[in-house]
Amino acid sequence: VKPAPFTWSKATTIDECLGGLAADEDTKIIAGGQSLMPLMALRMARPAHLIDVNGLTELSRLGSRGGSTVIGALVRHAVVAADPALGARLPVLGAAARQIGHVAIRNRGTIGGSLAHADPAAEMPAVLMLLEARIMAASAARGVREIPAAGVVSSAYDTALEPDEMITWIVVPDPPEGTRSGFAEIAPRPGDYARMGVACMVTPRGRVRAVGFGSLPAPAEILDRTRLALPSTMDATECRRLATQWVSESENAPGDPMRRRLMITALTRALFGAMSGRPGVHGHRAAVRR
Numbered sequence: 001v002k003p004a005p006f007t008w009s010k011a012t013t014i015d016e017c018l019g020g021l022a023a024d025e026d027t028k029i030i031a032g033g034q035s036l037m038p039l040m041a042l043r044m045a046r047p048a049h050l051i052d053v054n055g056l057t058e059l060s061r062l063g064s065r066g067g068s069t070v071i072g073a074l075v076r077h078a079v080v081a082a083d084p085a086l087g088a089r090l091p092v093l094g095a096a097a098r099q100i101g102h103v104a105i106r107n108r109g110t111i112g113g114s115l116a117h118a119d120p121a122a123e124m125p126a127v128l129m130l131l132e133a134r135i136m137a138a139s140a141a142r143g144v145r146e147i148p149a150a151g152v153v154s155s156a157y158d159t160a161l162e163p164d165e166m167i168t169w170i171v172v173p174d175p176p177e178g179t180r181s182g183f184a185e186i187a188p189r190p191g192d193y194a195r196m197g198v199a200c201m202v203t204p205r206g207r208v209r210a211v212g213f214g215s216l217p218a219p220a221e222i223l224d225r226t227r228l229a230l231p232s233t234m235d236a237t238e239c240r241r242l243a244t245q246w247v248s249e250s251e252n253a254p255g256d257p258m259r260r261r262l263m264i265t266a267l268t269r270a271l272f273g274a275m276s277g278r279p280g281v282h283g284h285r286a287a288v289r290r
């Protein structure tokens with residue numbers, strides 16, 4: 001299948017890109033093209049004009065500023081997966097990025113594109129929600145506004161972004177020293193989107209946060225408690241109890257709740273079991289048959 005006809009231009013500045021988006025509602029940004037191009041080839045997306053933002057090299061940078069990590073919207077999944085400084089500050093983000101698709105997809109796909117595409121099974125929106133990141137959205141008419149990551153993805157493939165807005169930067173506050181974090185997902189085969197995944201963190205003061213993604217309407221916070229008793233190792237009964245609580249807290253999700261409960265139980269066991277070791281991240285991935 002071929003895309004519907006479209007025109008293409010390359011932005012050399014952010015302002016040029018924002019001007020193009022403001023001029024025509026049928027204009028879309030193309031970043032890595034890993035989600036937009038397949039949609040266009042299937043004619044499920046028919047933008048009249050594409051603005052290629054790959055020349056905006058300042059948005060490919062990442063660094064730290066005042067207790068936060070600042071990530072440009074064009075940073076590729078492969079960079080998030082492998083950058084040692086980022087891995088030391090936000091290990092759960094790197095662990096999640098390593099589970100995205102295959103190497104060719106991670107080499108092209110961007111963190112901003114993943115947020116804007118808003119696939120409910122995507123890793124990045126869920127982990128950025130877990131880490132309470134703030135998303136900078138710029139437009140020619142209104143300047144820059146800040147959206148909490150939890151408010152970006154409203155439902156599957158739908159976001160709080162306006163058609164004339166571009167994600168420019170993602171600001172992630174450094175978690176408290178000694179925070180443990182974990183990431184686990186179940187997918188039919190390596191490289192496939194997750195059926196169900198969980199990202200979680202436990203701070204030294206006992207704040208336990210978890211975000212689920214996959215067969216949910218959108219990534220969802222499924223747990224945020226302080227001083228939840230977290231034993232050093234979790235047995236199967238405890239994991240089942242926690243998983244049942246999580247599933248009931250995400251009740252309006254589609255699909256079979258029993259199946260979801262089983263998947264979350266397996267993930268929770270693996271995750272909290274691994275997290276009972278030294279601080280840091282312990283990614284885990286299990287493949288299951290359909």
Ligand SMILES: Cc1cc2nc3c(=O)[nH]c(=O)nc-3n(C[C@H](O)[C@H](O)[C@H](O)COP(=O)(O)OP(=O)(O)OC[C@H]3O[C@@H](n4cnc5c(N)ncnc54)[C@H](O)[C@@H]3O)c2cc1C
Pocket residue numbers: 028029030031032033034035036037038073074077099100101102105108109110111112113114116117119121122123124161165166167168191192193194
């Ligand atoms: C075979 C395959 C397997 C995949 N598996 C996974 C997976 O397991 N997990 C996963 O999370 N993803 C997966 N992906 C998707 C991949 O992660 C994409 O890279 C990502 O979803 C979109 O990023 P992109 O840079 O390619 O965006 P594009 O495809 O260029 O754009 C996607 C959308 O975002 C908009 N957009 C892009 N950048 C911005 C911006 N800065 N501001 C505002 N809007 C913007 C575009 O206009 C478009 O609507 C897979 C893709 C393929 C083809």
